[in-house]
Amino acid sequence: MDFGPNAEQAAFQDSVRRFATSCLNDDLVGRDRAGTFDRSSWERCASFGLQGLPVPREYGGQGADLLTTALAMEALGEGCWDGGLIFSLNAQLWSATMPLVEYGDDKQKDTYLPGMCDGSLIAAHAVTEPEAGSDAMALTTSARLDGDSYVLNGTKQFITNASVADLFIVFATLDRALGWAGLTAFLIPKGTPGLTTSQASDKMGLRTSPLGEVTLTDCRVSVDEVLGAPGAGMAVFEHAMLLERAGIMAAAVGAMQRRLDECVAYTSRRRQFGRPIAGFQAVSHTLADMKVRLEAGRLLARRAAWLADRGELDAMDASVVKLYLSEAYLQSSLDTLQLHGGYGYMAEAGLERDVRDAIGARIYSGTSQMQRTIIADRLLR
Ligand SMILES: Cc1cc2nc3c(=O)[nH]c(=O)nc-3n(C[C@H](O)[C@H](O)[C@H](O)COP(=O)(O)OP(=O)(O)OC[C@H]3O[C@@H](n4cnc5c(N)ncnc54)[C@H](O)[C@@H]3O)c2cc1C
Known part of the structure; x- marks a missing residue:
């Protein structure tokens, strides 16, 4: 390998x-x-x-x-x-x-x-609803076949890119009684009558990323705009989640590298009690922990991509990467802020922004609890 x-x-x-x-x-x-x-x-x-x-x-x-x-x-x-x-x-x-x-x-x-x-x-992926978050399959957005089109009704929330998107992949059910076998993915371009979006109210982090609601009111979508096949939405959803959980945190590895480099430089430069603070074991051990998290996360992210290239990535591998890097990125962001003291707490340093952004990773693409549940389910099968 x-x-x-x-x-x-x-x-x-x-x-x-x-x-x-x-x-x-x-x-x-x-x-x-x-x-x-x-x-x-x-x-x-x-x-x-x-x-x-x-x-x-x-x-x-x-x-x-x-x-x-x-x-x-x-x-x-x-x-x-x-x-x-x-x-x-x-x-x-x-x-x-x-x-x-x-x-x-x-x-x-x-x-x-x-x-x-x-x-x-710009495209958005719309699954989550007010009553269907972690339990995504509880979604109620409906799609009714009418001639050569489907008519969609429902509301999606917390959708990344919603207010700027030109294309939406919307998941809806043909019949709730069918369970996951009724789930279907639709491609809906912006401007389709019956599709409206709104920007979410203020949010904690990832503030330069738009997040909002997508509402479908008698939104008519041609049968040609079904992605995959009618009733095959679960495969589309699982494929998207597999790759997203494996890939979405790769950038966090780079961010952790940059912050570690900055922390090494800052703690070597900043003097208290007559010497660089890096000379205090409590500080240097924090740097060591950041390094271990970085290298473990780097290996996990690269291994997941390598497995995906070979067609061997499974849900457990993807959840392991997502869970580990979400938590590691948040901890290293908190450590970075702490090592910079009062300066780290100031917005201009940009370090508190990392903490706010990193917290989002424990929620989007399945919460950390849900990643643990997926991992445990597969261990206990
Ligand atoms: C920044 C951001 C971007 C997002 N982008 C998108 C997007 O583009 N498209 C999209 O469709 N969705 C998106 N989401 C929505 C995201 O997928 C959901 O917020 C997430 O799945 C959790 O659902 P929920 O918010 O309804 O929380 P809930 O499901 O209500 O969970 C609340 C709490 O209960 C816990 N919990 C729930 N069920 C269980 C269980 N069985 N076992 C243990 N704990 C449980 C959760 O872990 C959480 O801590 C985004 C969310 C965020 C924050």
């Missing part, structure tokens, strides 16, 4: 890191405070090729494997300090782009993937 970058991947990582550092970090404190999504940064990422990394070249992508994609996301997380932008990009990549690559028919791929790669289309 070799999860390390080869020479070409290492050079690509360098170029992503340089691009991200120089092109994505302007006025981040202001944008975070205002809660604004920066479409121009999104377009710069797309011009660089990030949104289309694992998409086949014939649809405008880069044709990269998933390990190369994960390595690029690590580098993005190291160079880009905008956790919201990274989150929006990864949400689209893993839960909208990849399901389209896997389950879309030729016409659907031709229609949507080139725009999702070149940045002109």
